[in-house]
Amino acid sequence: MISVTEKVTQLVQPILHGHDFYLVDLEYVKEAGSWYLRLYIDKPGGIDIEECAVVSQELSDQLDVQDPEVIPNAYFLEVSSPGAERPLKTQQDLQAAVNQYIHVSLYQKLEGNKVFEGTLLAYDDDQLTLEIKIKSQTKKLIIPRRQIAAIRLAIEF
Incomplete structure (x- = not known):
């Protein structure tokens, strides 16, 4: 059915x-x-x-x-409308979000955190690459897709 x-x-x-x-x-x-x-x-x-x-x-x-x-x-x-902080659920959503600021929630901690915000640099079936800011430094972070609970657009302040 x-x-x-x-x-x-x-x-x-x-x-x-x-x-x-x-x-x-x-x-x-x-x-x-x-x-x-x-x-x-x-x-x-x-x-x-x-x-x-x-x-x-x-x-x-x-x-x-x-x-x-x-x-x-x-x-x-x-x-x-899905709003300014819309969820990113499909490959099309992720493709459109490359070079945009996003929020990623994880099932378990990665480098001591379960939540990251940063610019989506790249993605594939296995991982996302984010550019995050830690204080005044920027860093590339690789996040395995299997650890991701949710992804959405975010507003950068």
């Missing part, structure tokens, strides 16, 4: 493609007794609220004509 998120992804991809947007993330979750279908969309240069509203309406129209079994519970549909 196809999951709710897989079915919604199939429905929304043509809509997004038609507007030159892309799907960053999609979740179907229960919070405080209510179900939420959340889509995070983006495009080069960022997405605005009107564009989110267009996708929300078009997807809502598509969902209304689907078999009720696709989404078995009443839900709230939310379509939004």
